[in-house]
Amino acid sequence: QNDLTKAVWNINLSTSARLRSSSALESEYLHKSILPTDAFQASLIRLPIPALEKTCQRYLNSQEAVLDPAAFQRTSEIVKRFQEVEGKGLHEKLVAKDKAHKHTSYISEPWFDMYLKARVPIVLNFNPFMTFNDDPKEGYNQQLIRSTNMIVASMMFMKTLRAGYLDPDVYHLNPKKSDTESFRKIMKYIPNKFRWYGAYAYKAFPLDMSQYPRLFNSTRIPRIGKDELFTDTSARHLLVMRNGHMYTFDVLDKNGMIVSPTEIMSHLQYILSDTRPPPDYPLGYLTAENRDTWAVVRDKLLDAGNTEQLKMVDSAVFALILDDDIPKDPIEVSRLHLHGNGANRWFDKSFSLIMTKDGKTCVNFEHAWGDGVAVLRYFNEVFKLTTEKPFVHPDTQPANVDSAAAVKKIEFHLGDNLKQAISEAKSRFDHLVNSLDLGFTTTEKFGKNLIKEKKLSPDAIMQLSFQMAFYKQYGKTVPTYESCSTAAFKHGRTETIRSATMATKKTCEMFEKTGNRPSVSELQGMLKACSDKHGQLTKEAAMGEGFDRHLFGLKHIAETEGMPLPELYTDPAYSYINHIILSTSTLSSPAVLLGGFAPVVPDGFGVGYGVQDDSLGCNVTSYPPARDVQEFLRCVKQSFDDIYEVLNDRDPKK
Numbered sequence: 001q002n003d004l005t006k007a008v009w010n011i012n013l014s015t016s017a018r019l020r021s022s023s024a025l026e027s028e029y030l031h032k033s034i035l036p037t038d039a040f041q042a043s044l045i046r047l048p049i050p051a052l053e054k055t056c057q058r059y060l061n062s063q064e065a066v067l068d069p070a071a072f073q074r075t076s077e078i079v080k081r082f083q084e085v086e087g088k089g090l091h092e093k094l095v096a097k098d099k100a101h102k103h104t105s106y107i108s109e110p111w112f113d114m115y116l117k118a119r120v121p122i123v124l125n126f127n128p129f130m131t132f133n134d135d136p137k138e139g140y141n142q143q144l145i146r147s148t149n150m151i152v153a154s155m156m157f158m159k160t161l162r163a164g165y166l167d168p169d170v171y172h173l174n175p176k177k178s179d180t181e182s183f184r185k186i187m188k189y190i191p192n193k194f195r196w197y198g199a200y201a202y203k204a205f206p207l208d209m210s211q212y213p214r215l216f217n218s219t220r221i222p223r224i225g226k227d228e229l230f231t232d233t234s235a236r237h238l239l240v241m242r243n244g245h246m247y248t249f250d251v252l253d254k255n256g257m258i259v260s261p262t263e264i265m266s267h268l269q270y271i272l273s274d275t276r277p278p279p280d281y282p283l284g285y286l287t288a289e290n291r292d293t294w295a296v297v298r299d300k301l302l303d304a305g306n307t308e309q310l311k312m313v314d315s316a317v318f319a320l321i322l323d324d325d326i327p328k329d330p331i332e333v334s335r336l337h338l339h340g341n342g343a344n345r346w347f348d349k350s351f352s353l354i355m356t357k358d359g360k361t362c363v364n365f366e367h368a369w370g371d372g373v374a375v376l377r378y379f380n381e382v383f384k385l386t387t388e389k390p391f392v393h394p395d396t397q398p399a400n401v402d403s404a405a406a407v408k409k410i411e412f413h414l415g416d417n418l419k420q421a422i423s424e425a426k427s428r429f430d431h432l433v434n435s436l437d438l439g440f441t442t443t444e445k446f447g448k449n450l451i452k453e454k455k456l457s458p459d460a461i462m463q464l465s466f467q468m469a470f471y472k473q474y475g476k477t478v479p480t481y482e483s484c485s486t487a488a489f490k491h492g493r494t495e496t497i498r499s500a501t502m503a504t505k506k507t508c509e510m511f512e513k514t515g516n517r518p519s520v521s522e523l524q525g526m527l528k529a530c531s532d533k534h535g536q537l538t539k540e541a542a543m544g545e546g547f548d549r550h551l552f553g554l555k556h557i558a559e560t561e562g563m564p565l566p567e568l569y570t571d572p573a574y575s576y577i578n579h580i581i582l583s584t585s586t587l588s589s590p591a592v593l594l595g596g597f598a599p600v601v602p603d604g605f606g607v608g609y610g611v612q613d614d615s616l617g618c619n620v621t622s623y624p625p626a627r628d629v630q631e632f633l634r635c636v637k638q639s640f641d642d643i644y645e646v647l648n649d650r651d652p653k654k
């Protein structure tokens, strides 16, 4: 009791001291934006439902690149019937349903269902990771220093968001004109309902922020058939995992003030100095289970008297995962950040910050609740704040507080049945992650600058490199997915850019031709054709004008209304084009070092890639022997070299 009183007294003392020394705004919030966080939310435009004819045509254009001529002919006929008969009825129903649900988008519900009804483990199948660059300052990457700084920055982000102070997400086409104070001030005076149009006049596109409330205090709860998302904003504690053990401590005090950085540091030091051996039955493995299996085990955990324990885990602001590893290369970093050893993870949390002993840190996130845009905003703000205005430094001493009292270790009651469930989950997890191979490649020969100089799109060239690599390795063009955000619309999620096109297919063939080589200017012409086509598909996808989500939405209508599935969906070509062999995603941010995800099918590649001014790089995964990722990476490197030669007026094969 005495210790507890002392701890509480110390905490109160230091909080009030901090309040006296600096204004609450500076120490508790990232900023106070001129516009409230939800300034544009009410006026966001709605995700369009494309015209059925356009969807059918886009679908066929994409099929043509991956089907042989006979199969393409059959599919064209099926699509024609779909467009004239069953598709029409479904489309009308989808449009009517969308009209009746103006507060959201037609894709929101089916997309949540897609994630939450999936029964496969979320690790590898869904959770991606994004690794932060190192802190450029010497000493700040030590685990204790960096984790303290990241917790405080995260809490400031959370508070800024909850107070409505977080500057709204806006995609600025002309940042000089619109990413300005005067733009924000003008917007403020436009009534809520019309603000979007005001921004549009400046070529500024406000983004949907409806996913943000699920960033903190949230988790995915396994349920039979369909999981649930859970959020409890009243919780003030953090979940820390180390060595398979779970701990919590408050990061906000009773008044909602952020606990002082040196106290947080003391608590973390206390956890880091815990020398007990790892638990025999770490529960984290369960979150990597098949979702129905996990749902049953979770009920058994509750029956065994672990209600409070699970509540602490589920409601925690987020999970901080402290690993003892010191990875020796980017491959080891990627492995730790994508899956780790499973004992020291809780994949269900909306996101975890995973940090190695030497401070290599990532965000690994559960995907059902949200997409890259919200996560990347949090990621960028935390990186900026921790590197520019850190709260603790290599010479900072932890506060002299009673961390033994403030830190609670979560202990679970486990009967034999639960122990067995954990052992089974562990062996399945080990088997799953051991079957994954990964690697990366980069080129420093060129990057965004040269590609732009040649009036080509850097993203299109990257996508073409993957097409060329696959063609070099396997001699064909396969279904390819590039993720594109539709956050410019209310409750938008993503659309697919189908980056395997007739143009890329032809280009692959021309580059590989041995006899009767095309001229360099012909190859340059092909790069341009690929770039233009890709640019068009990207624009369309970002405007909600792809075909994937529309066809998906129509299928969802048929399923939910118990209607027979039109032949378009039972056509093997539909399954084929949705069996994504090349799944790709990119993000550009000065804060990102690495990122990636596993393949979405057993015989696919998972390609995370980045484009820098003077370099290109990708991080790729596969399940051997179905796909050989190391050979694929050699082919990607060769493709970079080939393209580089052509950009410099040389034939790579001569």
Ligand code: BUJ
Residues within 6 Å of the ligand: 128, 129, 130, 371, 372, 440, 441, 442, 482, 483, 484, 493, 494, 495, 583, 584, 585, 586, 587, 592, 593, 594, 595, 596, 597, 600, 608, 609, 610, 616, 617, 618, 619
């Ligand atoms: O499309 C969707 O709806 C969501 C997608 C799903 N999928 C990953 C399967 C495509 N989710 C995302 O796109 C989020 C992915 C977040 C991670 C992206 C990784 C980007 C890597 C950047 C840097 C890599 C540089 C490597 C250099 C060696």
